[in-house]
Amino acid sequence: MASNPIKLSLIFILTIFITSEAELGQLKETNMTLYFQDWSGGPNATVLQITGHQDHGPLSFAKFGSVFVTDDPITEAFDKNSPEIARAQGIYVTSALDGKISHVLFSIIFTNEEHKGSTLEIQGASPQFERVREVAIVGGTGKFRLARGYATFETIHFDLAIHHVVIQCNITILHY
Numbered sequence: 001m002a003s004n005p006i007k008l009s010l011i012f013i014l015t016i017f018i019t020s021e022a023e024l025g026q027l028k029e030t031n032m033t034l035y036f037q038d039w040s041g042g043p044n045a046t047v048l049q050i051t052g053h054q055d056h057g058p059l060s061f062a063k064f065g066s067v068f069v070t071d072d073p074i075t076e077a078f079d080k081n082s083p084e085i086a087r088a089q090g091i092y093v094t095s096a097l098d099g100k101i102s103h104v105l106f107s108i109i110f111t112n113e114e115h116k117g118s119t120l121e122i123q124g125a126s127p128q129f130e131r132v133r134e135v136a137i138v139g140g141t142g143k144f145r146l147a148r149g150y151a152t153f154e155t156i157h158f159d160l161a162i163h164h165v166v167i168q169c170n171i172t173i174l175h176y
Contacts, residue, residue: 024145024146024176025176026176027174027175027176028174028175028176029172029173029174030144030171030172030173030175031170031171031172032170032171033168033169033170033171034074034075034076034085034086034108034168034169034171035074035075035076035077035078035082035166035167035168035169036072036073036074036088036153036165036166036167036168036169037072037073037074037075037080037164037166038070038072038164038165038166038167039072039163039164039165040059040163040165041059041162041163042162042163045163046070046071046072046073047059047068047069047070047071047072048068048069048070049066049067049068050067050068050069051065051066051067052064052065052066052067052094060094061094061099061102061128062094062099062100062128062129063094063099064094064095064096064097064098064099065093065094066093066094067091067092067093067094068091068092068093069090069091070088070089070090070091070092070106071087071088071089072087072088073087074086074087074088074108074169076112078156078157078166078168080164080166083112084111084112085110085111085112085115086108086109086110086111086112086115087108087109087111088106088107088108088109088122089106089107089109090104090105090106090107090122091104091105091106092104092105092106092126094128095125100127100128100129101125101126101127101128102125102126102128103124103125103126104122104123104124104126104135105122105123106122107119107120107121107122108120108122110142115142115143115144117141117142118140118141118142118143118144119140119141119142119144120137120139120140120144120147120151120171120173121137121138121139121140121147122135122136122137122138122151123135123136123138124136126153131154131155132152132153132154133152133153133154134150134151134152134153135150135151135153136148136149136150136151137149137150137151137171137173140173140175143175144173144175145175145176146175146176147173147174147175148173148174148175149171149172149173149174150171150172151169151170151171151172152169152170153167153168153169154167154168154170155167156168
């Protein structure tokens with residue numbers, strides 16, 4: 001008699017698992033390359049320093065405790081005039097005492113027709129002065145539901161005179 005409730009519980013749990021898997025569909029792998037158009041100064045800045053900033057001075061990317069907020073346009077190609085396909089919105093904090101590591105936490109919010117409204121959630125420690133940085137993709141929504149994977153970032157253009165940086169982002173994700 002005591003085994004009936006256990007059998008019933010196992011059948012219930014198995015039914016939930018099978019139903020959930022059927023609703024999500026097959027696990028897919030997606031690879032994409034995106035270009036972050038980062039403006040750290042001027043009237044249309046897309047990254048602002050919230051703490052640790054000297055008034056009217058350069059941004060303090062290497063100062064421990066500096067906090068930044070970002071809303072970068074993401075384009076489909078290197079050229080800043082190429083079509084915008086998403087926005088990178090979030091924060092990053094210089095979290096290492098020596099200023100070499102930045103903790104990033106932001107969303108890639110797709111605005112193009114193909115993925116409109118879908119998101120990818122990026123989080124991790126980024127060695128900000130390395131040529132290539134890798135962080136985790138810890139989630140997603142819409143077409144990238146339950147995403148997991150990684151992203152690499154490489155600064156491929158830097159123009160100090162106009163405060164413009166282009167960062168190439170290569171993404172590999174598994175999602176439903």
